[in-house]
Amino acid sequence: MINIVIVGYGGMGHYHSTRIKTLPGYRLCGIFDIDPERVRLAVGDGIRAYASKEEIASDGSVNAVLIATPNDTHGEYAEYFAAAGKHIICEKPASMTHEAFDAMAAAADRSGVKLAVHQNRRCDSDYLTAFSVIDGGKLGRVYRIDSRVMGANGIPGGWRKKKRRGGGMMLDWGVHLIDQICYAGFTAPKTVNCRYSHALGFEVDDGFELTMLFDASEEQKNRYFPEVEINLEVNTNAFIKLPRWTVFGEKGTLTLDDFETGGRMTVYMRTDELLLAEQRGNGLTKTMAARPESGVRSIAVENLASDYNRFYTAFRESVENNAELFVKPGEVGRVIRIMETAAASAKKGRTIKFKD
Ligand SMILES: NC(=O)c1ccc[n+]([C@@H]2O[C@H](COP(=O)([O-])OP(=O)(O)OC[C@H]3O[C@@H](n4cnc5c(N)ncnc54)[C@H](O)[C@@H]3O)[C@@H](O)[C@H]2O)c1
Structure with a gap:
C-alpha cells in the first residue's frame, strides 16, 4: 500500500489527490501546504492537513510523498524526505539544473528510496498514436x-513568471515534449538550436522553438x-491552433490535430494521371499544384487508447516489488541536460552540439 502525503496542494496537488483517491493500492494520508487558503480547501475536501514537513517525516504510517510545489522547492523537499526514508514522486521538472537533480537522485539512492518524476505525458494518447x-x-x-x-492564455500563475522560481515554458512544457522524444528513442541529439519567445514581456520565456x-x-x-529533424514548439500567445503533431515521411504526411481527436495521414499512391501546372497566386506552378486525386489517399487516424494510471501503478510496483521505475532517474537527468543545452543555444543565438 502506498500511504502518501501530497506536498503542495495547488492546481496539480489537488489534481493528484483526485486521481489518488480512486487508485487501488493507494491511500491519501494528507497534504501539506504553506498557504492557509489551500489548507482550508483541503480540510474542506475532507483531507488531513499536516502542519509541517517534520510532522510528515515522523509519521510512521506514511511511506511516500508527492512533491507538487513550485519548481525551485523540489530539491529541498526531495532530499529532506529521502533522508526521512519516504519514497518520492516529484513533479516535473524535477529540478532546474542537472546538478540539482543528481543531488536528489543521490539522496534517494543513499536512503534506498524510490524517486519517480511525474513525466505523465509519456502516456498521452496523441503521442502514442x-x-x-x-x-x-x-x-x-x-x-x-x-x-x-499552443494556447492563448499567456503564462498563468505568479511563480511561473519568475526565473528564480523555475518559471518559463521550457521548464513547464519543454520538459514534457523533450521527454516524449527521448522516450521514443531519440535520446542524443547531434545539434540543438533553440529560440526563446519573449513576446509577452516576462523575464521568463513564454514559448520557444527548438530544433x-x-x-x-x-x-x-x-x-x-x-x-x-525534430522540431518542438511551445506558444502561449497563439489564437489559432496548428496541428499538435506533423510527421513527414517519404511516402506520406501525418497530422494529429490536438490531444484527443486524432487526425489523418495522407499517403502517396502511384498514378498515371498527369500532373498539370496550375495558377496559384499570381503565377504558374507544377511544384505547388495539388497532387492528382488518384495520387494520394487520405486515411483517418484515431488516437490509441492509453492507460492514464500507468505512472502511479508503476510507482507502486517499484516500491512494493522493486519493479523498474516507469520514469528512470537517468532519463530525467538527460532531459534536463537537453533543456540546458537548449537554453545555452538560445542565449548564444546559435546551434550548439549536445555533449552526451
Ligand atoms: N505533470 C503535469 O502535467 C503538471 C501539470 C501542472 C503542474 N505541474 C507541476 O506541478 C508543480 C506545481 O504546479 P501547480 O500548477 O500545481 O502550481 P500551483 O501554484 O497551483 O501550486 C503550488 C502549491 O504549492 C504551494 N507551495 C508553494 N511553496 C511551498 C512550499 N515551500 N511548501 C509547501 N507548499 C508550497 C502553494 O501554496 C500552492 O498551493 C510544478 O512543479 C509544476 O511544474 C505538473
Missing part, C-alpha cells in the same frame, strides 16, 4: 517530426532517414 503510425510504416521512412502545443537533429540508430533505420 504519432509514434505508432510511424512504426506502422505507411509514411515510409520519416525525416521530420514537428510536435507543438534537434538526430542520427537514426541501426534499429531505427527501417523507419527513419539516416538524419531526423
Whole structure:
C-alpha cells in the first residue's frame, strides 16, 4: 500500500489527490501546504492537513510523498524526505539544473528510496498514436517530426513568471515534449538550436522553438532517414491552433490535430494521371499544384487508447516489488541536460552540439 502525503496542494496537488483517491493500492494520508487558503480547501475536501514537513517525516504510517510545489522547492523537499526514508514522486521538472537533480537522485539512492518524476505525458494518447503510425510504416521512412502545443492564455500563475522560481515554458512544457522524444528513442541529439519567445514581456520565456537533429540508430533505420529533424514548439500567445503533431515521411504526411481527436495521414499512391501546372497566386506552378486525386489517399487516424494510471501503478510496483521505475532517474537527468543545452543555444543565438 502506498500511504502518501501530497506536498503542495495547488492546481496539480489537488489534481493528484483526485486521481489518488480512486487508485487501488493507494491511500491519501494528507497534504501539506504553506498557504492557509489551500489548507482550508483541503480540510474542506475532507483531507488531513499536516502542519509541517517534520510532522510528515515522523509519521510512521506514511511511506511516500508527492512533491507538487513550485519548481525551485523540489530539491529541498526531495532530499529532506529521502533522508526521512519516504519514497518520492516529484513533479516535473524535477529540478532546474542537472546538478540539482543528481543531488536528489543521490539522496534517494543513499536512503534506498524510490524517486519517480511525474513525466505523465509519456502516456498521452496523441503521442502514442504519432509514434505508432510511424512504426506502422505507411509514411515510409520519416525525416521530420514537428510536435507543438499552443494556447492563448499567456503564462498563468505568479511563480511561473519568475526565473528564480523555475518559471518559463521550457521548464513547464519543454520538459514534457523533450521527454516524449527521448522516450521514443531519440535520446542524443547531434545539434540543438533553440529560440526563446519573449513576446509577452516576462523575464521568463513564454514559448520557444527548438530544433534537434538526430542520427537514426541501426534499429531505427527501417523507419527513419539516416538524419531526423525534430522540431518542438511551445506558444502561449497563439489564437489559432496548428496541428499538435506533423510527421513527414517519404511516402506520406501525418497530422494529429490536438490531444484527443486524432487526425489523418495522407499517403502517396502511384498514378498515371498527369500532373498539370496550375495558377496559384499570381503565377504558374507544377511544384505547388495539388497532387492528382488518384495520387494520394487520405486515411483517418484515431488516437490509441492509453492507460492514464500507468505512472502511479508503476510507482507502486517499484516500491512494493522493486519493479523498474516507469520514469528512470537517468532519463530525467538527460532531459534536463537537453533543456540546458537548449537554453545555452538560445542565449548564444546559435546551434550548439549536445555533449552526451
Ligand atoms: N505533470 C503535469 O502535467 C503538471 C501539470 C501542472 C503542474 N505541474 C507541476 O506541478 C508543480 C506545481 O504546479 P501547480 O500548477 O500545481 O502550481 P500551483 O501554484 O497551483 O501550486 C503550488 C502549491 O504549492 C504551494 N507551495 C508553494 N511553496 C511551498 C512550499 N515551500 N511548501 C509547501 N507548499 C508550497 C502553494 O501554496 C500552492 O498551493 C510544478 O512543479 C509544476 O511544474 C505538473
